[in-house]
Amino acid sequence: MNRRNFIQSGALLSGGLLISFTILKANKLAALADTADLNVFAPNAFLNIGTDNSISVYLSHVEMGQGIWTTLPMLIADELDVDLKKINIKHGGADKAFNHVIYGAQITGGSSTTWSEFDRYRNAGATARTLLLQTAATRSGIAVESCKTEDGFVIAGSKRYTYGELANDAAKLPVPAKVPLRSPADWKYIGKGSKRMDARVKTDGTAKFGLDIQFPGLLTAVVAHAPVFGGKVKSFDAGKAKAVPGVREVVQIPTGVAVIADHFWAAQQGRKALQITWAHGAGVQLNTGIQTAAYRKLAASDGLLVQEKGDVKAAFTKAVKTISAEYVFPYLAHAPMEPLNCTVKIENDSCEIWTGTQLPGGEQAAAAKILGFKPEQVKVNIPFLGGGFGRRATPACDFVSEAVHIAKASGRPVKMVWTREDDMKSGFYRPFYVHNVKIGVDKDGLPIVWNHNIAGQSIMADAAVLFGPPPAIDDTTVEGVKGSPYLDEIPNHFVGLHTTKEVVPVLWYRSVGGTHTAFVMETLIDQLAHDAGIDPVEYRRGLFKNHSRHLAALNLVAEKGNWNRTLAPGRFKGIAVHEAFGSVVAIIAEVSVEKGVTKVHQVDCAIECGLAVNPDGVKAQMESGIIFSISMAMYGELTFVNGELQQNNFYDYRITRMYEAPRINVYIVDSKEKMGGAGECAVPPTAPAVTNAIFAATGKRIYNLPIVNNRLEKQA
């Protein structure tokens, strides 16, 4: 690294100590690789200690609810030996320095922030602490081994220096290639946790989200989009729109017609007054009914090989019984509470953007390309994200690009605001999938052969702009079936993939493949257990005999959730277990079905995630994932008629509400295993645990989500 540049930029920024850190070699999508062997130095800034004693931590990942605003600073606080509450926390903005240590690009996703930054952030804190100790040793003449830190001070003999007093001199020292990390015995925060550092600003209205950006001269834009994907503006008349008081301008952009006004309401009124003729294109052929039939046909045949073992054909002749199942999963919208929005201000040779994004570097590059700028001419400011769930990690950079086009076309600073309907209809959905599975069992009811085909669009194909053209097998479609611990135990199996193409753009959705693969695997295993007359927990224990983490999660939830408890009349329980993002989550759901209406009363959850850096944060993410999954399973569905999306807003795309929220108990396995994720991991097993409980209640298996589309009668 260029130490001189580093010091200069550090001094310029802070008049203090700006800490570089070990950046781990980018290795795109080498998910969960061991990060310890990948040391390469690069200049960067995660931590800034000012001569005024201020301590600022810059976040390489963004806060969208998952709690990294607290967890990442905790890592530094422990190594730097400071009070977490004294740290100023800031999003880092778009910078290659903040690239994901595994994924390469700057991205918040894959439930990866804590485990991927665990070494980098601790090293940033430890490097600062080491340099401060050396500086104090030099200044006091006392051997560095005899100096120690104590909550923001270096103690050198009788001297007691604040970090700020030492910062300027510390910044002049060479950065050691390797610094010692503190012993876990010295951790005050890691493994114990902390209250959220963003809780207070999120209770008094002061937390700023993208939609809250305001400055003099800023106008608001809303956009009329084509009602069908791929549609284009044929012609439009802006006369009536321009007559609306407050409307300043109407401009055509590649994705539609934008109305720019003094405030949102005028812009919205203006949009209503627009008269646009659209050229719909081939998208009008999309009908959910036709799509379902086509995918069912496709999935009934063997697709491109994903994974196989043994002789599937021969094994079916030996099976004492076979079962077949076909599953249909709809498109889903992420629907974060803050509708997508982006503010753009373009000057002669620079551009400034304010937006809640999980992909700051991607947005920067996209904006630069539209404007003919270099990426460094575009500054990306990241306020809090009002939810993400994957939708704010769109490699196509759709909403930021649209806002940049509006600002460019109008020559004005604009805040582009999407209404809930715009957000719902904007695409980049969880794909529509069909699974077709045939299973053969032996005399003991154990599967000896499993043939499994999946049909659906490739998310990675729509992410090619960021990650390059995807391989023929898109893991995001098959993960959870591919690599299933159950398939490991089944001597003959085949997994095949049919990748489809549609006009609808698709995207990762909280827990990605696990949103559907876990549902198929966990409901089928439940069915096999029931058919064999074996308790579903016992049945899984047998199949998990070589998977200790699955067993640990299953056993903990069965014990703490008291699987064998006697339930109140009318209550029934179901179980499911799934591994995703390096963690295993086991769920027990307790439901009732009254007059065909399902209610989830209680959910017990156990997670095996290795070290839980912030245990209450892990619990909060389990609660969050469980309720997200209940929304998805119970109600989530987008449908198309002649290319037009039928859903509009929360009245026809329902989200779980308070009266439907179950009691939730979360247990964390005490584990020395490799650290995994938390943010998404409760989503996959919750939905199948709920429908397994519905089976217990009604005798009916659910093969089509959402649950509300199924007729459920209470068992007589």
Next chain:
Amino acid sequence: MIAITINGKQLEVAADPDMPLLWVIRDLLGLTGTKFGCGVAQCGACTVHLNGEAVRSCVTKVSRAAGQQVTTIEGLSKLNDHALQIAWAELDVPQCGYCQSGQLMSAAVLLRENPNPTDQDIDDAMSGNICRCGTYPRIRLAIHKAAELQREGAKS
């Protein structure tokens, strides 16, 4: 000009009488704590108090607030010390935080009218507010906690 009192301050705003109160509060008065979530009274992110009652400001015309008292999240307490705000932070309720202004404003009316709400009361009062992060179990606990704080004499 329309005269309204917002968080105790008497103001006159130049707005079309049909303009929703939400956009007057956010875009004309610059108080951004009140959020836009759905625009059709489905999610509750825009909840404010109109003469002490919880209303969805996205569907409330500003003319309805003329001469009336409006309280937004910025006016819920002076020092972020309403019993609910204290309980919210104590129990780490917020996640993304976007819906929480509305949740707090709905909960504040509940707690004023019913200082000792049951779970059923909470379900009834809070089911108009959507939280996509699923903070409902903690909201429920925090409302009980705030009721307790209030009983112990915390400011409300």
